[in-house]
Amino acid sequence: DAGVTQSPTHLIKTRGQQVTLRCSPKSGHDTVSWYQQALGQGPQFIFQYYEEEERQRGNFPDRFSGHQFPNYSSELNVNALLLGDSALYLCASSLWGAEGYTFGSGTRLTVV
Amino acid sequence: TQLLEQSPQFLSIQEGENLTVYCNSSSVFSSLQWYRQEPGEGPVLLVTVVTGGEVKKLKRLTFQFGDARKDSSLHITAAQPGDTGLYLCAGDFPLWAGGTSYGKLTFGQGTILTVHP
Numbered sequence: 001d002a003g004v005t006q007s008p009t010h011l012i013k014t015r016g017q018q019v020t021l022r023c024s025p026k027s028g029h030d031t032v033s034w035y036q037q038a039l040g041q042g043p044q045f046i047f048q049y050y051e052e053e054e055r056q057r058g059n060f061p062d063r064f065s066g067h068q069f070p071n072y073s074s075e076l077n078v079n080a081l082l083l084g085d086s087a088l089y090l091c092a093s094s095l096w097g098a099e100g101y102t103f104g105s106g107t108r109l110t111v112v
Numbered sequence: 113t114q115l116l117e118q119s120p121q122f123l124s125i126q127e128g129e130n131l132t133v134y135c136n137s138s139s140v141f142s143s144l145q146w147y148r149q150e151p152g153e154g155p156v157l158l159v160t161v162v163t164g165g166e167v168k169k170l171k172r173l174t175f176q177f178g179d180a181r182k183d184s185s186l187h188i189t190a191a192q193p194g195d196t197g198l199y200l201c202a203g204d205f206p207l208w209a210g211g212t213s214y215g216k217l218t219f220g221q222g223t224i225l226t227v228h229p
Contacts, residue, residue, distance in 0.1 A: 004154070033216060033217075035217075035219075040198075040222070040224065041221055041222060042116075042118070042200050042202075042219030042220050042221045042222045043155070043200075043217070043219050044219070045216045045217065045218070048216055056216055058216070088152075090154050090155070092154075092217070099143055099160065099162075099204070100157075100160075101145075101157070101217060102157075103147075103154035103155050103156070104154050105152070105153050105154045106152075106153070106154050108152070
């Protein structure tokens with residue numbers, strides 16, 4: 001039973017560029033949440049997708065957008081990258097209406 | 113806005129010592145979870161506490177949820193070098209539990225634990 005899969009594992013981008021990160025949820029899960037984790041800090045909630053719609057959003061600018069596909073997988077897009085966007089981006093999947101989140105290993109994004 | 117304050121931020125101890133990490137909030141959570149995270153990996157769930165006053169034990173780890181469901185503690189007995197890592201508490205209060213969110217985790221800033229041999 002595969003857990004949460006994220007790709008790529010590492011990414012280096014230049015300031016101003018755009019990036020797309022991908023997440024496949026754990027089998028049986030239908031909800032995907034994205035978090036940003038700065039080095040040595042706790043993760044910060046970006047947004048959550050269920051039934052292909054953004055259900056809730058954290059305190060992140062519109063440069064951060066996402067999508068969920070019919071197979072429940074999800075993408076996180078960040079436009080106009082800033083140096084401060086450098087972080088570990090985590091995807092967590094869950095079943096809507098139930099407790100329990102499973103995290104992926106994350107994508108380490110470095111903006112130079 | 114729900115916030116979780118975690119303390120201490122850093123903890124450096126010798127093998128065999130005991131330690132306690134605290135997680136406090138002014139907000140009520142329907143559940144509180146503790147995670148351990150290794151460098152370059154995602155958080156791995158250790159335990160979920162849901163009932164006020166609940167105590168759960170996981171080998172040498174003891175987790176407690178405050179009576180008012182606003183705070184929690186993690187106690188490690190006889191720490192070992194393998195316990196080294198980032199410990200995170202996270203609260204949840206979704207709509208289906210009477211909360212105000214669709215189900216998102218609010219994390220503390222984490223406690224970096226180093227256990228020296």
